């Protein structure tokens with residue numbers, strides 16, 4: 001991860017002046033989606049880059065130590081060794097960026113990665129994920145518990161009630177407290193954009209989250225009906241750009257929820273490259289939160305290497 005974002009005082013004047021031009025945002029999103037896609041080795045290279053930015057996630061009620069273990073093993077060897085060897089990429093240390101689990105499963109993930117001699121970070125969702133509708137005291141205790149169990153990244157959810165009712169000072173104060181509870185763990189702040197109503201609210205919530213010291217802002221929990229969309233991403237990355245221009249602090253971006261195809265992963269990388277520049281094409285400033293994206297990327301890489309798509313048993317870990 002890059003140098004941390006220390007945050008700043010809550011600048012309510014800046015927040016109140018925000019206005020987003022919806023038509024311009026939609027047009028820009030369409031432009032990015034319409035870009036010609038790279039082919040052959042260039043496409044495979046982009047896809048491998050995407051792999052290194054994935055927070056490989058499992059957030060299910062039926063998570064157990066064994067499926068978390070399997071997730072961790074997949075994260076440490078995300079693409080089959082022989083496929084990487086064919087591309088001369090087997091000795092480049094390709095892993096996903098992190099694994100992401102519920103707080104109760106952090107200790108399992110830490111144990112599995114330690115046993116595999118891997119230093120891959122464990123990220124934990126927290127603060128009453130996904131709805132955030134538990135008392136503040138409970139949400140803070142959850143962050144502390146995940147950190148004590150070994151999570152070095154915490155994905156908090158914001159209190160949508162405060163954002164929807166324009167209580168920006170209260171929202172800022174809560175996020176500040178989460179940042180404090182995170183200690184040295186990096187904090188990704190989930191806005192749950194599908195529940196914020198307007199682009200203007202998304203921009204304002206992005207700004208307040210960054211002012212409160214978020215290291216990353218993240219679109220969604222994956223549990224809302226609208227998750228990571230390109231127009232919403234444009235709004236958020238422009239807030240990141242404006243915040244950087246004003247403060248000099250670089251904040252990362254994590255789209256999450258419903259990202260399933262290799263092709264989409266390349267569009268996300270294109271969006272980052274065009275809107276924020278090459279520095280944001282790395283895991284310290286860009287993550288893709290996804291539970292099933294890796295399977296499709298590995299499948300496409302298999303196709304690139306062999307000229308055909310794999311049968312199910314040929315990529316059993318995907």
Ligand SMILES: O=C[C@H](O)COP(=O)(O)O
Pocket residue numbers: 057059100220221222223256257258259289290291292293
């Ligand atoms: O933070 C990550 C998301 O929960 C993953 O969502 P997904 O299961 O739709 O990929």
